[in-house]
Amino acid sequence: MLKGSQTWVFENKPTIISAATVVGPFEGQGPLADDFDVIHEELLIGQDSWEKAEKALVEEAGELAIKKAGLSKEDINFYIGGDLMNQIISNSFAARTLGIPYIGIFGACSTSMESLALAALMVNSNAANYVLASACSHNAGAEKQFRYPTEYGSQKPPTAQFTVTGAGSAVVAKGGKGPKITSATIGRVVDMGLKDPFNMGAAMAPAALDTIRAHLREMELQPDYYDLIVTGDLSKVGYAIALELFEKHDLPIKKDKYVDCGMLIYDYDKQEVFAGGSGCACSAVVTYGHLLKRLQKGEFNRILAVATGALMSPLSFQQGESIPCIAHAVALERGEG
Amino acid sequence: MLKGSQTWVFENKPTIISAATVVGPFEGQGPLADDFDVIHEELLIGQDSWEKAEKALVEEAGELAIKKAGLSKEDINFYIGGDLMNQIISNSFAARTLGIPYIGIFGACSTSMESLALAALMVNSNAANYVLASACSHNAGAEKQFRYPTEYGSQKPPTAQFTVTGAGSAVVAKGGKGPKITSATIGRVVDMGLKDPFNMGAAMAPAALDTIRAHLREMELQPDYYDLIVTGDLSKVGYAIALELFEKHDLPIKKDKYVDCGMLIYDYDKQEVFAGGSGCACSAVVTYGHLLKRLQKGEFNRILAVATGALMSPLSFQQGESIPCIAHAVALERGEG
Numbered sequence: 001m002l003k004g005s006q007t008w009v010f011e012n013k014p015t016i017i018s019a020a021t022v023v024g025p026f027e028g029q030g031p032l033a034d035d036f037d038v039i040h041e042e043l044l045i046g047q048d049s050w051e052k053a054e055k056a057l058v059e060e061a062g063e064l065a066i067k068k069a070g071l072s073k074e075d076i077n078f079y080i081g082g083d084l085m086n087q088i089i090s091n092s093f094a095a096r097t098l099g100i101p102y103i104g105i106f107g108a109c110s111t112s113m114e115s116l117a118l119a120a121l122m123v124n125s126n127a128a129n130y131v132l133a134s135a136c137s138h139n140a141g142a143e144k145q146f147r148y149p150t151e152y153g154s155q156k157p158p159t160a161q162f163t164v165t166g167a168g169s170a171v172v173a174k175g176g177k178g179p180k181i182t183s184a185t186i187g188r189v190v191d192m193g194l195k196d197p198f199n200m201g202a203a204m205a206p207a208a209l210d211t212i213r214a215h216l217r218e219m220e221l222q223p224d225y226y227d228l229i230v231t232g233d234l235s236k237v238g239y240a241i242a243l244e245l246f247e248k249h250d251l252p253i254k255k256d257k258y259v260d261c262g263m264l265i266y267d268y269d270k271q272e273v274f275a276g277g278s279g280c281a282c283s284a285v286v287t288y289g290h291l292l293k294r295l296q297k298g299e300f301n302r303i304l305a306v307a308t309g310a311l312m313s314p315l316s317f318q319q320g321e322s323i324p325c326i327a328h329a330v331a332l333e334r335g336e337g
Numbered sequence: 338m339l340k341g342s343q344t345w346v347f348e349n350k351p352t353i354i355s356a357a358t359v360v361g362p363f364e365g366q367g368p369l370a371d372d373f374d375v376i377h378e379e380l381l382i383g384q385d386s387w388e389k390a391e392k393a394l395v396e397e398a399g400e401l402a403i404k405k406a407g408l409s410k411e412d413i414n415f416y417i418g419g420d421l422m423n424q425i426i427s428n429s430f431a432a433r434t435l436g437i438p439y440i441g442i443f444g445a446c447s448t449s450m451e452s453l454a455l456a457a458l459m460v461n462s463n464a465a466n467y468v469l470a471s472a473c474s475h476n477a478g479a480e481k482q483f484r485y486p487t488e489y490g491s492q493k494p495p496t497a498q499f500t501v502t503g504a505g506s507a508v509v510a511k512g513g514k515g516p517k518i519t520s521a522t523i524g525r526v527v528d529m530g531l532k533d534p535f536n537m538g539a540a541m542a543p544a545a546l547d548t549i550r551a552h553l554r555e556m557e558l559q560p561d562y563y564d565l566i567v568t569g570d571l572s573k574v575g576y577a578i579a580l581e582l583f584e585k586h587d588l589p590i591k592k593d594k595y596v597d598c599g600m601l602i603y604d605y606d607k608q609e610v611f612a613g614g615s616g617c618a619c620s621a622v623v624t625y626g627h628l629l630k631r632l633q634k635g636e637f638n639r640i641l642a643v644a645t646g647a648l649m650s651p652l653s654f655q656q657g658e659s660i661p662c663i664a665h666a667v668a669l670e671r672g673e674g
Contacts, residue, residue, distance in 0.1 A: 093658070101342075
């Protein structure tokens with residue numbers, strides 16, 4: 001399964017037999033609205049705190065993904081999930097509700113592909129029949145924890161990003177109908193010394209580059225092997241930097257075959273989202289809700305999904321630390337069905 | 338590899354080819370002092386914050402484990418680590434220093450066995466040649482984040498636990514000399530409705546029971562298959578409850594073959610630790626520093642290490658939630674060398 005030093009090749013082609021996405025009202029007003037399974041009309045999702053709302057989102061996405069797979073909770077061997085909340089309470093409390101053996105992970109906004117890569121590893125090596133992989137975030141919960149509660153009305157610079165409210169879940173199985181997971185590259189931490197939490201895209205772009213380069217090198221592939229390369233949440237600022245970095249490192253990845261989930265989910269003309277979307281849910285709902293559908297429709301045959309994460313905390317920022325970033329890449333291929 | 342629904346059997350017997358433990362001054366005054374590789378004389382470990390001290394501990398343990406294995410950082414495919422800090426900054430920043438492709442996890446004090454189980458999974462399925470598995474905690478960092486800074490001098494009830502300052506790391510490889518990892522059971526979240534963060538042992542005991550029962554059932558084993566069953570950090574209160582629960586569920590696990598890491602690490606007569614030790618480092622340093630040595634000396638042939646974790650956050654507590662708990666079990670056998 002290991003190819004090179006940090007890449008897994010999945011000979012048994014683990015399959016995403018179902019995926020579910022649940023989003024908040026603002027995401028439901030964006031251009032991808034039709035691709036999401038559930039759009040909630042209010043940000044509290046019927047709960048009495050932002051944190052409980054986030055938990056409700058990931059519970060709903062997980063339950064829906066299991067249902068769409070025609071399975072019950074008891075069929076799922078492992079639930080791998082993570083989020084941005086301190087002690088990843090959204091997923092841990094959802095794991096209490098779901099009752100599935102649970103592997104909590106933390107990769108900040110790279111969580112979606114970290115969980116999907118681990119799920120594929122388990123299925124590929126006969127360590128599981130079915131794995132549920134989830135990631136979620138909530139705009140108000142993240143603002144409250146990482147910046148200022150939105151109620152304070154603090155102003156933001158145009159490089160800031162807008163945390164996606166939502167959750168994305170996938171059920172990975174050996175065989176069946178759906179997109180195939182063919183390989184994954186686990187990223188290393190890259191830190192270029194940037195310290196501005198209002199410009200995460202710039203901080204994360206070098207991590208995306210590092211993982212994409214490692215993936216192509218270890219898989220012995222050229223970028224055009226993929227019909228689309230997608231990063232998680234670099235948004236406008238990080239996307240432009242990534243394109244520059246690709247050019248600087250002689251990687252022929254051009255605008256027409258490279259997109260970022262944080263730029264796809266909102267309408268810049270109508271929605272005030274600064275540089276674009278971010279948060280664990282960003283790559284999760286765009287990949288599972290939007291891109292997999294385009295893949296299965298035949299618009300592409302192969303996608304490389306590269307989820308990017310900023311691994312700082314408010315406290316590490318306060319102590320003067322720069323932002324360590326990471327990216328994990330998962331290669332997806334069109335499957336039948 | 339999957340046996341039953343939540344257990345992995347490792348046919349290729351992944352091996353702990355080296356382990357390293359680094360602890361603080363208080364742990365160095367306890368009964369296991371001679372088993373630890375490094376004992377720091379001051380709690381700040383030469384850093385200027387508790388959080389940086391915790392990072393320094395896990396960096397040192399990781400580097401030492403790699404060195405003891407006769408390897409360099411470049412030989413290690415993946416670093417799997419986690420801790421109790423918000424956004425697991427101790428491990429993420431250590432991953433920046435180490436430069437090894439990184440899988441961040443969160444399992445609270447169950448992290449040690451969560452990371453070891455995943456490391457064994459990777460090595461067993463040829464997804465890695467060498468994996469570094471780490472966990473750490475720091476008494477003052479944890480007190481500051483979860484309770485009150487120790488400088489406040491807040492009083493505590495006797496059911497409270499004392500967070501271990503330390504870090505434990507293991508290098509897992511396919512073959513080689515050292516203890517063998519033969520199986521692992523991933524736990525589900527168990528929550529009996531307890532809400533008192535000053536009595537985590539009571540909250541976690543049912544999770545330990547659930548995972549031990551699942552392990553024995555799926556492996557078709559009786560408890561006496563293991564020469565020793567060890568829980569992570571139930572400490573005195575949780576240990577007594579666990580014994581009651583074993584009896585109630587007709588599990589013949591008696592005092593003479595059952596220990597808890599939180600009761601082994603300190604001297605109750607000389608050290609004021611309330612119910613005993615806790616924290617991610619508790620099971621990590623006691624298992625890697627103390628128990629593996631006894632295993633390799635031939636005192637036992639087989640150990641079942643069950644690390645227990647309380648997955649709450651200060652915020653979930655403030656919002657009136659009870660404490661969801663989890664336990665992951667790893668079976669270890671004496672190997673040559």
